[in-house]
Amino acid sequence: MQRLLVSPHDRKALERLRSETGRADVLRNTLIVLLSAEGRSKAALSRDLGCSTATIDRARRRYRERGADGLVPIRPPGRPSRATPAFRAAMAEAVQTPPQTLGYGFSTWSVPRLAAHLKKTTKVAYSDDQLRRLLHQEGFSVQRPKHTLKGKRDEVEFARAKQELEGLKKGRSSPTPRRP
Numbered sequence: 155m156q157r158l159l160v161s162p163h164d165r166k167a168l169e170r171l172r173s174e175t176g177r178a179d180v181l182r183n184t185l186i187v188l189l190s191a192e193g194r195s196k197a198a199l200s201r202d203l204g205c206s207t208a209t210i211d212r213a214r215r216r217y218r219e220r221g222a223d224g225l226v227p228i229r230p231p232g233r234p235s236r237a238t239p240a241f242r243a244a245m246a247e248a249v250q251t252p253p254q255t256l257g258y259g260f261s262t263w264s265v266p267r268l269a270a271h272l273k274k275t276t277k278v279a280y281s282d283d284q285l286r287r288l289l290h291q292e293g294f295s296v297q298r299p300k301h302t303l304k305g306k307r308d309e310v311e312f313a314r315a316k317q318e319l320e321g322l323k324k325g326r327s328s329p330t331p332r333r334p
Contacts, residue, residue, distance in 0.1 A: 158190040168188055169188070172185065177226075182203055184222075185203060186203065189202075190214060236278060237278075237280075241278055244272065246292055248268060249294055268285065272285070
C-alpha cells in the first residue's frame with residue numbers, strides 16, 4: 155500500500171482535531187493518519203493502538219476520500235434504539251411519580267416493577283438490564299430498595315421482645331422443647 159501523504163497544513167488541522175476531540179474513536183483515527191504519514195506499518199499501528207488492521211484501513215480510506223472530516227464517524231453502528239424520546243419521557247415521569255399514586259400497592263419502584271409498568275403504558279418491553287442502562291443514561295440512580303419494618307411496627311413491643319431474646323440467649327444455650 156502506498157504511503158499516506160499529509161501536507162503541513164493538513165498536519166496542523168489533524169493535530170488540532172486530535173487535541174480538541176473528546177471522543178476516543180476520533181482520537182484513534184487521527185493517530186492512525188498521523189502515524190501512517192510518519193511511515194509506521196499497519197501491524198505496528200494495530201499493536202500500539204489496540205485496533206484491527208481493518209480499522210486502520212478504514213481510517214486511512216476515509217481520510218483519503220474526505221480529509222479530516224472523514225475521521226469523525228457519521229453515525230454509530232447498529233440499529234436505532236427503540237427508546238424513543240417519548241418512551242424516555244414516560245420512563246422519567248414514571249420514576250418520579252410515587253407508585254401508590256398510580257394505583258400500585260408498593261411504595262418504591264424496582265427495575266422489574268418499572269419495566270412491567272412501562273410495558274403496560276407504552277407497549278414497549280425492555281429487559282431489566284437494558285432498562286437499568288436507560289435509567290443511568292437519563293441520570294437516575296438505580297439501587298435495590300431495603301425493605302424494613304421500621305416505622306410500621308410497635309417500637310415499644312419490638313424493644314421488649316429484643317430484650318427478652320437477649321435474656322434468653324444469656325440464660326440458656328439451647329431452648330427447651332415446647333410441650334403440646
